[in-house]
Amino acid sequence: MGIWEQTGSDVRLDWGAEGVAALGRECAVLVVVDVLSFGTTTDLVVGRGGRVLPVRWRDERGVARARAAGAVIAGEGEFTLRPSSVPEIPPGTLLALPSPNGATLCAAAAETGARVLAGCLRNASAVAAKAHELGGPIGLIAAGERWGVNIFGQSETSGPLRPCVEDQVGAGAIAAALAAHGLSLSAEAALAARSVDVGALASCVSGRELIESGHGGDVTLAGEIDVSDAAPVLTEGVLA
Numbered sequence: 001m002g003i004w005e006q007t008g009s010d011v012r013l014d015w016g017a018e019g020v021a022a023l024g025r026e027c028a029v030l031v032v033v034d035v036l037s038f039g040t041t042t043d044l045v046v047g048r049g050g051r052v053l054p055v056r057w058r059d060e061r062g063v064a065r066a067r068a069a070g071a072v073i074a075g076e077g078e079f080t081l082r083p084s085s086v087p088e089i090p091p092g093t094l095l096a097l098p099s100p101n102g103a104t105l106c107a108a109a110a111e112t113g114a115r116v117l118a119g120c121l122r123n124a125s126a127v128a129a130k131a132h133e134l135g136g137p138i139g140l141i142a143a144g145e146r147w148g149v150n151i152f153g154q155s156e157t158s159g160p161l162r163p164c165v166e167d168q169v170g171a172g173a174i175a176a177a178l179a180a181h182g183l184s185l186s187a188e189a190a191l192a193a194r195s196v197d198v199g200a201l202a203s204c205v206s207g208r209e210l211i212e213s214g215h216g217g218d219v220t221l222a223g224e225i226d227v228s229d230a231a232p233v234l235t236e237g238v239l240a
Contacts, residue, residue: 010183013140013171013192016161017108023139024112029131031119031174032109034143035166036206038102039120040083040222042239047230049091052239054103066096074098084217094238101143106234109141116234121170121198122221123228128177130231140174140189142167145206165204166222172196173225198223
């Protein structure tokens, strides 16, 4: 057992693909937290009775798989990665959601053999309850961004991990809800649980990027806490 797994705590927290690799070795459940925007959009779709097929960023095999599954591909019509594009999505829709962070991490998390959930602020308590039901240890994966890649996933190259305020806040809200179930938190998860400031979404780098691009509505939707009972679980590659 290594220190990287944060062994000894019921709830653990790490970042990005590296965090998936570390926590996936011992955690029975991994919760991917990508608040702006994959996790929030997924919550809205699932809350409407839809399903989400996570698609790796610019992975043509993933797009081909989405088409074979009969999924609607975000970005090819009225629905996109932006949360504000899906509040009225028809129930029953299978939406293929390409994302360089959340979708890619869901796929990586599934490869560890853990049960995988997608969490955000909107469904923090619901996801915590479901993760607790599935059994631990539970790993919270704050997605973060990649240097050189903007919030819309646009870039020619992908740089190293950039930790993000919004995902720290989202993971912290889920950690706090898990603590309320009597679970022990690692130092990393406890620190996040003590610093849940929803108002920070509008002033953090990712939030300002969206607002300055005219997408402040996405930040508003993402900043609503515990307004959803959806707890998206990845089953056979689909979140529902």
